[in-house]
Amino acid sequence: MMSSILKKVGDFHTHNYRCNHATGNLDEYIYNAYKKSIGTIGLSDHFPIDYSKSDNTLRLKQFAMKNEEVNSYLAEAELLRQKHKQNINVRIGFEVGYLAGKEDKYFPRIEELNGSIDYLIGSVHTVKLKNRYWSLKNGDLKHLIKKYGSKRVYSQYFDNVNKMLLSENFDLDIIGHLDYIKNGSENSNLNNFILKEIGNLIPYIKERGVAVEINTQGLRNCYKKLYPCKKVVEKLFEYNIPIVLSSDAHNPKDVGYGFERVLSLIKKIGYDSIVGFEKRKMIYTALN
Ligand SMILES: [Zn+2]
Numbered sequence: 137m138m139s140s141i142l143k144k145v146g147d148f149h150t151h152n153y154r155c156n157h158a159t160g161n162l163d164e165y166i167y168n169a170y171k172k173s174i175g176t177i178g179l180s181d182h183f184p185i186d187y188s189k190s191d192n193t194l195r196l197k198q199f200a201m202k203n204e205e206v207n208s209y210l211a212e213a214e215l216l217r218q219k220h221k222q223n224i225n226v227r228i229g230f231e232v233g234y235l236a237g238k239e240d241k242y243f244p245r246i247e248e249l250n251g252s253i254d255y256l257i258g259s260v261h262t263v264k265l266k267n268r269y270w271s272l273k274n275g276d277l278k279h280l281i282k283k284y285g286s287k288r289v290y291s292q293y294f295d296n297v298n299k300m301l302l303s304e305n306f307d308l309d310i311i312g313h314l315d316y317i318k319n320g321s322e323n324s325n326l327n328n329f330i331l332k333e334i335g336n337l338i339p340y341i342k343e344r345g346v347a348v349e350i351n352t353q354g355l356r357n358c359y360k361k362l363y364p365c366k367k368v369v370e371k372l373f374e375y376n377i378p379i380v381l382s383s384d385a386h387n388p389k390d391v392g393y394g395f396e397r398v399l400s401l402i403k404k405i406g407y408d409s410i411v412g413f414e415k416r417k418m419i420y421t422a423l424n
Pocket residue numbers: 151155157182386
């Protein structure tokens with residue numbers, strides 16, 4: 137029964153070796169989705185970051201493919217899409233890390249790709265404080281919280297998500313890991329604060345007409361919860377915001393991770409459909 141539902145859904149968030157912190161090639165991700173009877177696999181590796189030493193982004197080099205890899209990534213993905221189309225739908229996209237204030241650097245490059253991609257995930261992986269960008273990994277987050285306090289750092293993160301939604305020069309179809317600022321740890325004192333911040337964002341999400349991913353990466357790390365957490369998903373449902381399934385796999389074996397659990401949770405919350413994307417169009421799939 138469950139496998140017949142999986143056939144109807146897609147995993148719209150996967151990476152591969154190009155981003156320097158994932159393993160496996162595109163074919164392995166596609167194969168794992170097929171093996172797990174998932175109907176659609178979305179390839180969405182990290183889009184190149186605009187690096188510069190002065191604003192601290194040079195350190196983010198290990199987080200994305202290089203500019204010169206974009207064309208070969210797209211060509212290989214398209215070849216595999218054709219090759220496997222009898223067995224599985226392959227959708228091609230990118231996860232684009234939003235860097236507040238650098239939208240104009242992405243816009244022309246992303247616009248050029250429009251004919252060759254199915255969707256874009258827009259995610260905030262960094263916060264900008266004092267004109268420097270900091271990742272939310274590798275101790276950066278701890279350092280920032282120690283220096284500026286949790287509320288300032290968390291607010292800054294949600295402010296960046298808001299800016300991403302308001303930016304006309306930052307194109308996206310899906311918001312990646314909406315409450316990622318938790319990054320594997322939960323601070324119960326901050327939960328209400330986070331819910332309030334997200335509550336303020338919801339009208340902008342609605343206005344922008346994008347989907348929010350339900351990302352299972354948090355189930356695999358010490359956080360043991362979804363990004364975003366259940367309370368946020370309930371809020372999204374209240375506002376009728378479309379959702380998309382995502383594993384954020386950085387290893388082929390994690391494709392579709394926890395999807396049964398997510399499907400039963402979202403149905404319990406009240407969702408009777410999820411969405412996918414093809415050639416930048418949102419497509420609804422009924423969950424019954
Ligand atoms: Zn990644």
